[in-house]
Amino acid sequence: MKVFAVSDLHLPGNQDKPMDVFGGNWTGHFEKIREDWKAKVRAEDIVLIAGDVSWAMVLSDALMDLAKMRDLPGKKIFIRGNHDFWWSGITALRASAPDETFYFLQNDGVRLENLVVCGSRGWTCPGGLDFKAEDEKIYLREGERFRLALQSADKLRQEGDRLIAMIHYPPFNVKKEDSLFTDLFEKYGVDTVVYGHLHQNAGAYPFEFMKNGIQYLLTSCDLLGFRLIEL
Numbered sequence: 001m002k003v004f005a006v007s008d009l010h011l012p013g014n015q016d017k018p019m020d021v022f023g024g025n026w027t028g029h030f031e032k033i034r035e036d037w038k039a040k041v042r043a044e045d046i047v048l049i050a051g052d053v054s055w056a057m058v059l060s061d062a063l064m065d066l067a068k069m070r071d072l073p074g075k076k077i078f079i080r081g082n083h084d085f086w087w088s089g090i091t092a093l094r095a096s097a098p099d100e101t102f103y104f105l106q107n108d109g110v111r112l113e114n115l116v117v118c119g120s121r122g123w124t125c126p127g128g129l130d131f132k133a134e135d136e137k138i139y140l141r142e143g144e145r146f147r148l149a150l151q152s153a154d155k156l157r158q159e160g161d162r163l164i165a166m167i168h169y170p171p172f173n174v175k176k177e178d179s180l181f182t183d184l185f186e187k188y189g190v191d192t193v194v195y196g197h198l199h200q201n202a203g204a205y206p207f208e209f210m211k212n213g214i215q216y217l218l219t220s221c222d223l224l225g226f227r228l229i230e231l
Contacts, residue, residue: 001044001045001046001112001113001115002040002041002042002045002046002230003045003046003047003048003115003164003230003231004037004040004041004045004046004047004048004074004228004229004230004231005047005048005049005050005194005217005219005228005229005231006033006037006047006048006049006219006221006224006227006228006229007048007049007050007051007052007081007168007194007195007196007197007219007220007221008050008051008052008081008196008197008199008219008220008221008222009030009033009049009052009053009054009065009221010052010053010054010055010083011030011053011054011055011056011065011068012054012055012065013054013055013056013057013061013062013064013065013086014056014061014064015055015056015057015061017055023200023222025222025226026222029221029222029226030068032226032227033221033226033227033228034072036226036227036228037072037073037074037228038072038073040228040230041072041073041074041228042073042074043073043074044074045073045074045075046074046075046076046077046112046115046117047072047074047075047076047077047228048077048117048164048166048194048219048231049076049077049078049079050079050081050119050166050167050168050194050195050196050219051078051079051080051081051082051083051084051121051166051168051196051197052081052082052083052084052168052196052197053065053066053078053081053084054066054084054086055083056085056086057085057086058086059086059087059088059092059093059096061086062084062086062087063096063098066097066098066102067098069098069102070098070099070101074101075101075103075112076101076102076103077103077104077105077110077117077119077166078102078103078104078105079104079105079106079119079120079121079166079167079168080106080120080121080168081121081168081196081197082121082168082169082197087104087106090104090106105117105118105119105120105149105166106119106120107120107145107146107148107149107152108148108149108152108153109149109150109152109153109156110156111156111157111158111161114158114160114161114162115161115162115164116153116156116157116161116162116163116164117153117163117164117165117166118149118150118152118153118163118164118165118166119149119165119166119167120142120145120146120148120149120166120167121142121145121167121168121169122142122146122167122168122169122171122181122195123135123138123139123141123142123169124139124169124170125139125169125170125171125172125173125177125179125180125181126139126173126179127173127174127175127177128173128174129174131173139180140180142180143180143181143184146165146167146180146181146184147184149165150165150184150185150187150188150190151188153165153188154188162191162192163188163189163190163191163192164190164191164192164193164194164231165185165190165192165193165194166193166194166195167181167193167194167195168195168196168197169195169197170195170197170198170205170218171185171193171195171216172211174204174205176209176211182211182212182214185214186212186213186214190214191214191215192214192215192216192217192231193214193215193216193217194216194217194219194231195216195217195218195219196218196219196220197220198218198220198223199220199222199223200222205218206218207223207224217229217231
């Protein structure tokens with residue numbers, strides 16, 4: 001079983017949201033992802049999608065985008081991104097999943113063979129240029145939600161299991177300083193963290209970074225050349 005990741009697909013969701021306004025490289029971007037996905041992924045593999053799946057505003061429109069992924073091989077594990085407004089009630093979402101290869105995480109986790117994956121959205125971190133006074137409350141709340149996700153994963157984890165955390169926002173600021181999120185990852189023994197959210201403005205955020213023994217991977221699809229990365 002191999003594990004891959006990609007995030008920030010930004011599928012149209014029945015909205016007039018052509019992604020090529022963000023650069024010509026976005027033209028036909030999902031077809032590029034599909035082609036690479038089918039070349040790499042087998043039925044027994046796992047693909048992690050760390051948020052911003054669809055521009056849809058309601059679940060019914062997002063399901064149109066998710067249906068486009070039904071024929072893609074592997075088990076697909078999703079978390080919510082800041083643009084996934086269609087993601088409201090987790091019970092309704094799980095009940096509407098296109099098939100059994102779709103998994104949706106919300107402050108919890110799932111175990112597949114010897115892999116445990118948990119996740120939550122996260123938030124912008126203190127020390128960043130975009131962190132404002134009003135972000136503090138949300139940051140603290142999202143920290144508690146991630147604590148729940150990791151507690152859920154800890155109950156699922158067995159000896160020898162690999163633990164991967166999915167978070168949409170970068171779990172540290174551009175200086176890569178400690179945060180509520182990185183502290184929790186270290187406390188619960190996370191092996192790898194995948195995140196997205198950043199695009200052409202990624203700046204000093206590296207594609208791969210080791211911090212206190214944990215591997216951090218930036219998986220926004222445009223930064224990966226619209227290809228999946230293998231963990």
